[in-house]
Amino acid sequence: TSEVRNLSQCITVGQRVEFAVVTKYGNSDQCFSGGSQVSIDLKSSTGDITAVQPTDNDDGSYMASFIAEHVGEAKLSVSINGQPLKGSPYSIVVGRNYPAIDKPSKIANSSGSMSGLEGIAFNKDGMWAVADWCNHCVYLFDDQDELVRRIGYNGSSDGQFS
Numbered sequence: 001t002s003e004v005r006n007l008s009q010c011i012t013v014g015q016r017v018e019f020a021v022v023t024k025y026g027n028s029d030q031c032f033s034g035g036s037q038v039s040i041d042l043k044s045s046t047g048d049i050t051a052v053q054p055t056d057n058d059d060g061s062y063m064a065s066f067i068a069e070h071v072g073e074a075k076l077s078v079s080i081n082g083q084p085l086k087g088s089p090y091s092i093v094v095g096r097n098y099p100a101i102d103k104p105s106k107i108a109n110s111s112g113s114m115s116g117l118e119g120i121a122f123n124k125d126g127m128w129a130v131a132d133w134c135n136h137c138v139y140l141f142d143d144q145d146e147l148v149r150r151i152g153y154n155g156s157s158d159g160q161f162s
Contacts, residue, residue: 001024001028001085001086002021002022002023002024002080002085003021003022003024003085003086004019004020004021004022004076004078004085004087004088004090005019005020005021005022006018006019006020007019007076007090007092008092009090009091009092009093010092010093010095011068011092011093011094011095012094012095013068013069013070013071013094013095014067014068014069015067015068016065016066016067017065017066017067017068018063018064018065019063019064019065020061020062020063020064021038021040021054021061021062021064021078021080021085022060022061022062023036023038023060023061023062023080024060030060030061031060032059032060033058033059033060034056034057034058034059034060034062035056036056036060036062036080036081037080037081037082038054038056038062038064038078038079038080039051039077039078039079039080039082040052040053040054040064040076040077040078041076041077042066042068042074042075042076042077043074043075043076043077043089044068044069044070044072044074044094045070045071045072045073045074045094045124046070046072048069048070050066052064052065052066052076068092068094070094071094071095071124071125071126071143072093072094072124072125072126073091073092073093073094073124074091074092074093074094075089075090075091075092076088076089076090076092077089077090078090093124095122095126095128119131125143126142126143127140127141127142127143127148128140128141129141135154136152136153136154136155136160136161136162137150137151137152137153137161138150138151138152139151
């Protein structure tokens with residue numbers, strides 16, 4: 001079965017993503033000649049569909065790249081000679097560059113003080129959270145980087161972290 005290689009399932013909006021499509025014979029041996037009709041479409045979270053043009057390497061593999069323009073869940077559909085690849089469409093979460101990593105002052109300005117960022121997570125809608133281990137809390141931001149709320153304080157009661 002043909003396959004997609006090196007496709008990340010979590011990517012950053014605005015950055016180029018490169019991957020390969022490798023054609024195989026029915027017995028799973030790689031084809032070593034080009035000429036297959038490879039079709040790739042990227043459907044964004046807004047419903048926009050972008051055709052991705054692969055480059056035939058003439059060895060049974062095809063290189064392709066795209067730049068996701070919208071935050072959210074995208075779907076990448078790949079077919080060879082009109083037949084969808086197994087697992088296609090592939091789900092991809094498109095996130096943003098988060099100011100908590102590049103500009104910690106955003107959290108400090110929004111919340112008072114920041115002592116130790118430990119991790120960051122985001123959802124498909126662009127909201128993101130960052131843990132502050134020194135202040136024993138998690139900060140939740142919306143898709144416009146505005147602080148929505150602080151969760152937790154130092155302690156061992158409900159709603160507190162130690």
